[in-house]
Amino acid sequence: MRQSSVQMAILEVLAGEGDSHLSALEIYERLKARLPAIAPSTVYRALERLTQQGRVSVSDMGRGVTLYERVGQPLHHHLVCTRCGRIVTIDHTQVGPFFAAIEAAHDFHIQTNHLILFGLCAACRSQPADATT
Known part of the structure; x- marks a missing residue:
């Protein structure tokens, strides 16, 4: 599975969530239905790359897990x-x-x-x- 396709799928999941912030596990669970062969480690690596590229932001909302959101939504x-x-x-x-x-x-x-x-x-x-x- 190409990393770019995983990254695009993650961005689509985050775009579909509106204002919600999702954990890596929540993103993985949503992707698993579409991409059954995907591994959690693939999602983590793709999220790291998307964050480094400035396409995804990282937040701590006090839930004890890192939450991700697509950049480009209204600030x-x-x-x-x-x-x-x-x-x-x-x-x-x-x-x-x-x-x-x-x-x-x-x-x-x-x-x-x-x-x-x-x-x-x-x-x-x-x-x-x-x-x-």
């Missing part, structure tokens, strides 16, 4: 609830001015393209700390 950021795992997508227009102010104040060029902030959503804040969701 956005996230709020992640540390209790229930809810993810809220924030448009870059809300964060861009913050980045610009930091760059100007510190004569620094920010290269990150993905800001993730962790906290508690409104629903979890309204529940007692020991409540389970």
Whole structure:
């Protein structure tokens, strides 16, 4: 199986997920139906290449696994609830001015393209700390 075809299949899987971020295992499971001979190691190597090429971004959303997303979608950021795992997508227009102010104040060029902030959503804040969701 050609690496370029695996890479294209991964990009198609990620494009089909909208705003979702998928783990390597989740990507592998979706590809396995289309490419039965694919091995998990092939997916990991292809994801590494796609990341190095700047075609896939890597995120830590507090799930304990690396998550991947296709680059080229509208630039956005996230709020992640540390209790229930809810993810809220924030448009870059809300964060861009913050980045610009930091760059100007510190004569620094920010290269990150993905800001993730962790906290508690409104629903979890309204529940007692020991409540389970």
